[in-house]
Amino acid sequence: MHNEDSPVYLRLRGAIAAGILRGExxxxxxxxxxxxxxxxxxxxxxxxxxxYQGFQDDGYVEVRRGIGMFxxxxxxxxxxxxxxxxFRRVHWPRIVEAVELLDLNWDELLERV
Amino acid sequence: MHNEDSPVYLRLRGAIAAGILRGExxxxxxxxxxxxxxxxxxxxxxxxxxxYQGFQDDGYVEVRRGIGMFxxxxxxxxxxxxxxxxFRRVHWPRIVEAVELLDLNWDELLERV
Amino acid sequence: MHNEDSPVYLRLRGAIAAGILRGExxxxxxxxxxxxxxxxxxxxxxxxxxxYQGFQDDGYVEVRRGIGMFxxxxxxxxxxxxxxxxFRRVHWPRIVEAVELLDLNWDELLERV
Amino acid sequence: MHNEDSPVYLRLRGAIAAGILRGExxxxxxxxxxxxxxxxxxxxxxxxxxxYQGFQDDGYVEVRRGIGMFxxxxxxxxxxxxxxxxFRRVHWPRIVEAVELLDLNWDELLERV
DNA sequence: GTGGTCTAGACCACT
DNA sequence: GTGGTCTAGACCACA
Numbered sequence: 121m122h123n124e125d126s127p128v129y130l131r132l133r134g135a136i137a138a139g140i141l142r143g144e145x146x147x148x149x150x151x152x153x154x155x156x157x158x159x160x161x162x163x164x165x166x167x168x169x170x171x172y173q174g175f176q177d178d179g180y181v182e183v184r185r186g187i188g189m190f191x192x193x194x195x196x197x198x199x200x201x202x203x204x205x206x207f208r209r210v211h212w213p214r215i216v217e218a219v220e221l222l223d224l225n226w227d228e229l230l231e232r233v
Numbered sequence: 234m235h236n237e238d239s240p241v242y243l244r245l246r247g248a249i250a251a252g253i254l255r256g257e258x259x260x261x262x263x264x265x266x267x268x269x270x271x272x273x274x275x276x277x278x279x280x281x282x283x284x285y286q287g288f289q290d291d292g293y294v295e296v297r298r299g300i301g302m303f304x305x306x307x308x309x310x311x312x313x314x315x316x317x318x319x320f321r322r323v324h325w326p327r328i329v330e331a332v333e334l335l336d337l338n339w340d341e342l343l344e345r346v
Numbered sequence: 347m348h349n350e351d352s353p354v355y356l357r358l359r360g361a362i363a364a365g366i367l368r369g370e371x372x373x374x375x376x377x378x379x380x381x382x383x384x385x386x387x388x389x390x391x392x393x394x395x396x397x398y399q400g401f402q403d404d405g406y407v408e409v410r411r412g413i414g415m416f417x418x419x420x421x422x423x424x425x426x427x428x429x430x431x432x433f434r435r436v437h438w439p440r441i442v443e444a445v446e447l448l449d450l451n452w453d454e455l456l457e458r459v
Numbered sequence: 460m461h462n463e464d465s466p467v468y469l470r471l472r473g474a475i476a477a478g479i480l481r482g483e484x485x486x487x488x489x490x491x492x493x494x495x496x497x498x499x500x501x502x503x504x505x506x507x508x509x510x511y512q513g514f515q516d517d518g519y520v521e522v523r524r525g526i527g528m529f530x531x532x533x534x535x536x537x538x539x540x541x542x543x544x545x546f547r548r549v550h551w552p553r554i555v556e557a558v559e560l561l562d563l564n565w566d567e568l569l570e571r572v
Numbered sequence: 573g574t575g576g577t578c579t580a581g582a583c584c585a586c587t
Numbered sequence: 588g589t590g591g592t593c594t595a596g597a598c599c600a601c602a
Contacts, residue, residue: 121331123323127592141334154575164594169575177403185467186574186601204335208342210236215328216346218234221254222317226343229321233329233339240586241411277587347557349549353577367560380590390579395590412587412589430561434568436462441554442572444460447480448543452572455547456565459555466601503602 121211128163132171135161137203140180140196147193151181178202234324241276245284248274250316253293253309260309264294264302291315347437354389358397361387363429366406366422373419377407404428460550467502471510474500476542479519479535486535490520490528517541 122131139145151157154172158165172189175181180195219226235244252258264270267285271278285302288294293308332339348357365371377383380398384391398415401407406421445452461470478484490496493511497504511528514520519534558565 121327123327129592138334153573155573165575166577166595167593169577170592172575183575184602185576188574200335204337207331207335207337211328211331212342214234214236215324218316218320218324221251222313222320224317224320226346229325230339242586280587283586347553349553355577364560379588381588391590392580392592393578395592396577398590409590410587411591412585414589426561430563433557433561433563437554437557438568440460440462441550444542444546444550447477448539448546450543450546452569455551459565468601505602509601 121207129167129170129174132157132161132163132168133174136171136175137199140191140199141203143196145191147191147195149191150187151189151191153188234320242280242283242287245270245274245276245281246287249284249288250312253304253312254316256309258304260304260306262304263300264304266301347433355393355396355400358383358387358389358394359400362397362401363425366417366425367429369422371417373417373421375417376413377415377417379414460546468506468509468513471496471500471502471507472513475510475514476538479530479538480542482535484530486530486532488530489526490530492527 122134136145136151145151151172152160154165154168157163158168161168172181176183176189180192180199181189182192183189219229235247237244249258249264258264264285265273267278267281270276270285271281274281285294289296289302293305293312294302295305296302332342348360362371362377371377377398378386380391380394383389384394387394398407402409402415406418406425407415408418409415444450445455461473463470475484475490484490490511491499493504493507496502496511497507500507511520515522515528519531519538520528521531522528558568
């Protein structure tokens with residue numbers, strides 16, 4: 121849910137989250153190194169580290185010192201549950217409000233889905 | 234589409250836009266004074282002025298110096314068209330993406346609508 | 347509990363915590379600005395911001411955008427409780443262990459207290 | 460004085476020091492081989508070697524090439540004296556400071572000792 | 573090689 | 588003025 125105006129580190133965080141949710145990074149897997157991820161996304165390593173840090177704080181990944189960052193067991197499930205909760209509680213009500221305010225047609229919006 | 238973390242001036246802008254779209258402020262109507270609006274929303278008058286300025290720049294309201302700000306003819310229609318366009322082009326694709334990534338159920342989401 | 351080898355941002359965090367615990371910064375008070383605190387302690391503003399960020403994440407201070415950071419109600423009490431818990435659970439057992447391993451005398455250690 | 464967040468090599472060093480102080484490793488005794496110690500503690504042999512190296516640098520053990528590392532005469536006494544000095548000079552003042560800042564009760568803390 | 577920390581300096585958004 | 592973000596570049600601790 122981050123657009124091009126969002127801070128880079130939040131967009132990176134979103135990219136990592138998507139990777140975990142899609143099963144590209146599974147429990148036990150090592151995440152791309154900070155440097156590799158930074159190079160890949162044209163960002164500063166410190167910015168990537170900031171994104172990674174959030175996942176560590178939330179208990180989705182663990183740091184093995186001098187080795188790398190690894191996805192923890194249960195991370196995909198817990199992450200999906202947390203993001204669903206946020207979407208339903210925070211985003212969806214505002215979406216519904218906007219659609220009704222703009223008098224948009226749900227059927228038309230959902231056509232391409 | 235703005236939550237409590239959004240910048241104040243964007244939330245204020247959203248509130249004004251909603252007023253115009255809902256017909257509370259009709260063409261020819263005078264918007265609340267900056268001070269009144271600021272007091273009502275617990276915001277800094279300067280921040281309110283910034284929100285108003287945006288509407289003026291976009292041609293939805295005009296300033297009559299020493300009197301106040303007035304909604305221009307056609308503002309509701311043009312505003313609705315612009316916001317719809319933004320929603321469909323910018324917001325909706327990201328919403329669809331998020332729903333699919335989280336494997337959420339459209340029917341369930343739309344139940345409460 | 348941070349020595350001169352600890353990361354700067356953790357020592358700064360400790361200094362702020364001590365200020366809150368001592369009542370120098372009370373609920374409602376504004377913390378020193380990032381820049382002022384950085385100048386005072388000879389540190390980089392970003393490092394100070396990192397220390398402040400932790401307090402924000404833990405709900406001890408709130409950010410009023412464009413204004414500053416303010417101590418939240420209950421922060422001193424909650425902070426003291428949390429630090430006590432950490433001391434008792436994490437630090438104290440290791441202290442006891444060390445004293446016994448080194449066969450140090452409690453009475454002598456406590457003489458100057 | 461090292462918790463689970465401390466660097467591995469410092470925790471290993473602490474484990475060796477504790478062994479010497481407790482009399483498990485006496486002067487003339489051979490320390491476990493790097494590999495054995497690494498396996499026992501689930502650590503990288505390189506990390507163990509680093510911890511051993513520190514003891515060698517401080518003159519508590521000597522290397523007999525091709526044979527192993529041996530505790531030197533006087534090592535327990537000198538080690539105990541050095542650690543006591545560090546504890547009293549570095550750690551204890553910070554402990555006292557923390558207890559007073561947190562307004563903890565010495566009697567209660569010492570109850571379990 | 574890995575992540576962690578720090579600086580210097582810059583720009584931005586907000587009030 | 589405030590905090591937030593980002594970069595470039597550096598050094599360190601660790602395995």
